[in-house]
Amino acid sequence: MALTMRQAFIHNFLGNAPGWYKAAILCFLLINPVLFYIDPFIAGWALVIEFIFTLAMALKCYPLQPGGLLAIEAVAIGMTSPKMVLHEIQANLEVILLLVFMVAGIYFMKQLLLFVFTKLITKIHSKTLLSLAFCASAAFLSAFLDALTVIAVVISVAVGFYSIYHKVASGKDFSQNHDHGNDESIQTSKEDLEDFRAFLRNLMMHAGVGTALGGVCTMVGEPQNLIIAAQANWGFGEFFLRMAPVSMPVLAAGLLTCVLVERFKVFTYGAQLPDSVRQILVQFAEYEDAKRTNKENMQLIVQAIVGVWLVLGLAMHLAAVGLIGLSVIILCTAFNGITDEHSLGKAFEEALPFTALLAVFFAVVGVIIDQGLFTPVITWVLTFEGKTQAVMFYLANGLLSMVSDNVFVGTVYINEVKAALLDGRITLEQFEKLAVAINTGTNLPSVATPNGQAAFLFLLTSALAPLIRLSYGRMVILALPYTIVLTLVGLLAIQTGFLDFATQAMYDSGILKMATEIPGAISSGH
Known part of the structure; x- marks a missing residue:
């Protein structure tokens, strides 16, 4: 039986994806301009959640097409700009x-x-x-x-x-x-x-x-x-220690x-x-x-x-x-x-389909930057002091890295902390402690989701994933024991003072040398 033009459009749109999935993507595309008109901040977070949805449903439809449609619309309605997307691609x-x-x-x-x-x-x-x-x-x-x-x-x-x-x-x-x-x-x-x-x-x-x-x-x-090592002026050996x-x-x-x-x-x-x-x-x-x-x-x-x-x-x-x-x-x-x-x-x-998907992801990162989606969290975390501040930086970086690019999160936070150091709002010792918290925060809790780690996202969207039935949900479940253990052990090392104790012990033994001057100015980046 011949299809009508309407049926042909619905059949062709996202190919063999389920009907409910196609309807969901169309709803996202319709509601985003309205949300952006009402409140750009809410619209930005809605786009991030929608993009994560396309990743979660990767076995239903490769995320490039639905995620790409969302990214194109975001640029078209002004949530970010082609210049910002290009900047993110150039930076990566x-x-x-x-x-x-x-x-x-x-x-x-x-x-x-x-x-x-x-x-x-x-x-x-x-x-x-x-x-x-x-x-x-x-x-x-x-x-x-x-x-x-x-x-x-x-x-x-x-x-x-x-x-x-x-x-x-x-x-x-x-x-x-x-x-x-x-x-x-x-x-x-x-x-x-x-x-x-x-x-x-x-x-x-x-x-x-x-x-x-x-x-x-x-x-x-x-x-x-x-990026963190460059801002703190740490070499290979010092970074490891x-x-x-x-x-x-x-x-x-x-x-x-x-x-x-x-x-x-x-x-x-x-x-x-x-x-x-x-x-x-x-x-x-x-x-x-x-x-x-x-x-x-x-x-x-x-x-x-x-x-x-x-x-x-x-x-x-x-x-x-x-x-x-x-x-x-x-x-x-x-x-x-x-x-x-x-x-x-x-x-x-x-590799090329994932490379194209990564470029779409950078468009979403552009929305995060232009709409200041992480700004409230950054501002809030900077209100804490001492050991509590390091703990909050670790947790905030971890949570944001679960939903965004951990490279972007790490870059934003280390630049903010470096600015606070240069302004005299924190000491050099506190800066070094926060740099450790930012690095471990972006690397460890981010194993919770495929979008938190580029290696996980590559695995999820690889030709292997559908063969072994490795879906987004299965990855989250399989990663859960690691997420809990890695996050808690990292948190305890910072919260209990073990980080301070071990660092001081390395100073006393001469393994590490205590910094006496502020590292150079903030390097160019995001």
Whole structure:
């Protein structure tokens, strides 16, 4: 039956998304101009909540389209400006380059990654030990590399495992082509498939939280850490020592949480790798080892050498992360015989949709800035003094980072605190304490939601998420024990005075030198 024009419009609008979802987005688009006319502040917060809704429903519809419509409308009605959106994109250009080039670079290293992690999963039979290995290795790598790079590696590995099992479970051999997004061809137990999905969800979340545990420790762990370090004039070693009274207890508590949630199987953790899946992965490893030619062995060697360059280049900050990613693409393809445009294009399929979504997110950040949505909270927190002020900064940064970009939140707060220091409203000692509170606040409680951490958001919107049924709600539930533990341990380290005690002990022992002059003027930023 032919569709009327009205039916065709409704059918085409947001494609296969449910009708109620389409209606909700249309309602948002209709109500926002009215709210903006009544009260721009309320309209701004409404837009933030609506955008979070599109992220929460990522499995119903990729957030780029509905979120993009909301962002376009926000610019059109004057909630922010194209100039502000461009400014935010320019300020985060390194993150965009990272997504475009580094994720594509990881694609060309997937043979090596699959080889290494297949050995790891097939050799370690304890789920608790395997989970701890994923969490701890992600934490270590994220202290020196970028969290998005680390999570991109783990996503690539998980997709590889899933596609191998799905192919064999569909009655095909390892060499055949297969669409692992279609379950209709599955011939084995559907229960094993669901258990495998739960197993992968657990590992992905352990790795994701690991990036936050390691990212808070060093000045290169997260983008906002660099900004905070620059404002406080801290080098790599001093930044690590300043954060250690909070970051080290949090790291220990996070790793312990990983063990406990797996041991007691709470918050949907504890899913085991089905024996049938393990057997297929073992068979795949044996099959790959048996048929591997000298040409493929050389490809693995090249990828391993490029992997060493990747780690050294990022750890020593020889260039912007995205540029190092571009070098990975060039080296892996040039020395492994990949020269046609079609093969190169496949590598960018995963990253570019998320890159576009991130640009939309920067438009929402532009609304937050132009409408002063965080100003009341900032003003309120600055009314406190002493230890209470540090505690409130930690909590305020944590809460705002759950709904916004933690880089933006960290930048806004460190600039406000630096201004207070230069104006003489706080002492240098208090400034240093608040800098620690801001850094830990933006990094730790923000694991509560996918929009709080860029690595989590990338995972949620990746090709892996629908395969393993990892929704926004499931991510929040899986992150909840970590959110509670990391937030409380960080809070206790500041509130009980342990931060002050440990810092003073480092002064007394000569490990740290007490600052005697105010760091330089506020650097340009938001």
